[in-house]
Amino acid sequence: MVKFWRKQLEISTHQTNPAETAVNISEVIRQKSLVAYFQPIMSVTGKKILGLEGLIRGIIPGSDQLIAPKLLFDAALAGGLTIELDRACRDAVLAAFHDYHQANPDLLLFLNLDTAIIDEVGGSNYLCDQVRRSGISPKNIVIEINESKALDTRGLSQFVTTYKNKGFLIALDDVGAGFSNMDRIAGLKPDIVKIDRSIIQDMDRIYHKQEVFKSLVNLTNKIGALIVAEGVETRAEAIQVLKLGGQVIQGFYFARPGNDFVLKAELIVKTAEVVDAYKTLLLQELEDYNQKCLAYTHTVNGMIKALAVVDRPDEFDGQLHKCLVHAEAVDCAYVLDESGIQCSDTVGAKNIGACEKLVFHSAKMGVDHSIKNFYYNLIKRKQDTYISEPYVSMATGSLCITYSRVFRLAAQKYILCVDFLETQQPQPISF
Known part of the structure; x- marks a missing residue:
């Protein structure tokens, strides 16, 4: 004791x-x-x-x-x-x-x-x-x-x-x-x-x-x-x-x-107050999440629209750079081919390279992502969109979520992966 x-x-x-x-x-x-x-x-x-x-x-x-x-x-x-x-x-x-x-x-x-x-x-x-x-x-x-x-x-x-x-x-x-x-x-x-x-x-x-x-x-x-x-x-x-x-x-x-x-009965009343406050929080978080998803979707739609006009996959990097110039809520973005191999560089907005710890590094072109949830759920489960739970990005060490979406270019299937910073409320941006 x-x-x-x-x-x-x-x-x-x-x-x-x-x-x-x-x-x-x-x-x-x-x-x-x-x-x-x-x-x-x-x-x-x-x-x-x-x-x-x-x-x-x-x-x-x-x-x-x-x-x-x-x-x-x-x-x-x-x-x-x-x-x-x-x-x-x-x-x-x-x-x-x-x-x-x-x-x-x-x-x-x-x-x-x-x-x-x-x-x-x-x-x-x-x-x-x-x-x-x-x-x-x-x-x-x-x-x-x-x-x-x-x-x-x-x-x-x-x-x-x-x-x-x-x-x-x-x-x-x-x-x-x-x-x-x-x-x-x-x-x-x-x-x-x-x-x-x-x-x-x-x-x-x-x-x-x-x-x-x-x-x-x-x-x-x-x-x-x-x-x-x-x-x-x-x-x-x-x-x-x-x-x-x-x-x-x-x-x-x-x-x-x-x-x-x-x-005391007051203790029981206090548990009810905590439960009620938790329910209120859940509703507020659901509303916030829906608003964030709308903003995420707007951003990703704009990026896919920009990527769809290029002639070859090796032009993805340039388009991603243009898209992310004003995307304050984006940690980084990259493109995978249908087999899960990264076919663009990892392009960042503000935080890429900001983390000095050697354990954090951005994935390079050619890296295999085929065992990642944001690939597996889209291709193997045939989903169009996947949004991950929050996690610490291995690219920058920032807390983020990954929003991935399938798109096509010249009859080939690709996956755009966008890491959004969880510490910021994303705002719709125009392209």
């Missing part, structure tokens, strides 16, 4: 100064001088509270002053009492969760486990005994583990298998942060995958984070796991999670952790 307890330092209003207070960790454990906090985990599309994540604050015995989590766990480590403190923390969380469980028997408790202790205690039955004594069914308990902190990979796998067989749910925590091993996700077969705040933060504005999140959603879907977006703090981030396939959200946007958490 160490990770989450330490992460929530800012919620404490009576926190002691670690430099001034020495923690008697033995007394804290003996007197169970601990208080449980909870943060809701929201099923946004289901418009319900899926579960609560439990975390802990230590209290100086005989006072109401909270102990800084780092000080608490550092003291336990120094005193060789990490396992004892971890168990005491779980006892406090399970006891505090009991009333919530009584009010809603379907509610899940996300119970953090210090993965490092698995290397020491292995698959002991202590956790099972704790849960049994609490009167809560294992099916309501989600054991959160951070796989990157476990040194004994085989022991971790055995632990996960053992507790899944006992009816517990397993969640991998902090996925996407630091050195999270993607191979272990498939190997451990978790029920839940929690995506770290480092991926979620500003995901509504950062394209690369969006692609990482989409990849994680695809992976978890394929292994039959549920994805939880952690650390969502803004409506824009929440909407982006929904847009990219996530459905369950945890973070300050819905509620900060607290020791007096109430299953």
Whole structure:
């Protein structure tokens, strides 16, 4: 549980100064001088509270002053009492969760486990005994583990298998942060995958984070796991999670952790507001997309009209240069023959050659594009037009989409490929 307890330092209003207070960790454990906090985990599309994540604050015995989590766990480590403190923390969380469980028997408790202790205690039955004594069914308990902190990979796998067989749910925590091993996700077969705040933060504005999140959603879907977006703090981030396939959200946007958490109706109302905002965004994006496609089509039609007047394919380059002089929204353009071989140079408007990184380079005449979607969908599926999803152009490193269209010259079939910059709204241009 160490990770989450330490992460929530800012919620404490009576926190002691670690430099001034020495923690008697033995007394804290003996007197169970601990208080449980909870943060809701929201099923946004289901418009319900899926579960609560439990975390802990230590209290100086005989006072109401909270102990800084780092000080608490550092003291336990120094005193060789990490396992004892971890168990005491779980006892406090399970006891505090009991009333919530009584009010809603379907509610899940996300119970953090210090993965490092698995290397020491292995698959002991202590956790099972704790849960049994609490009167809560294992099916309501989600054991959160951070796989990157476990040194004994085989022991971790055995632990996960053992507790899944006992009816517990397993969640991998902090996925996407630091050195999270993607191979272990498939190997451990978790029920839940929690995506770290480092991926979620500003995901509504950062394209690369969006692609990482989409990849994680695809992976978890394929292994039959549920994805939880952690650390969502803004409506824009929440909407982006929904847009990219996530459905369950945890973070300050819905509620900060607290020791007096109430299953408030306001939380459900807030999920409905997010869903409504997402629907509005979808409609707006659809309208924007339709407008962009009209502009794309106008531009491509004009370019094909210009290419159709030449006598030979070796004149394509000159016509493309003329077309793109004022095409601010075009990254680059080129022509393929019917077999997918590039028969023109890659001609750019503004950004060609702008990227200095050697990994990015424009395709030259003679390059084979026959395995690319913008060729395959036109020729093999006999479509007239293809518009790709946004991607990073290997020509310039810019975010773009490829619009490809079949045209004919002297009874020969060719394909015009135009890469439009996604950062700009294309405007119709005249030729």
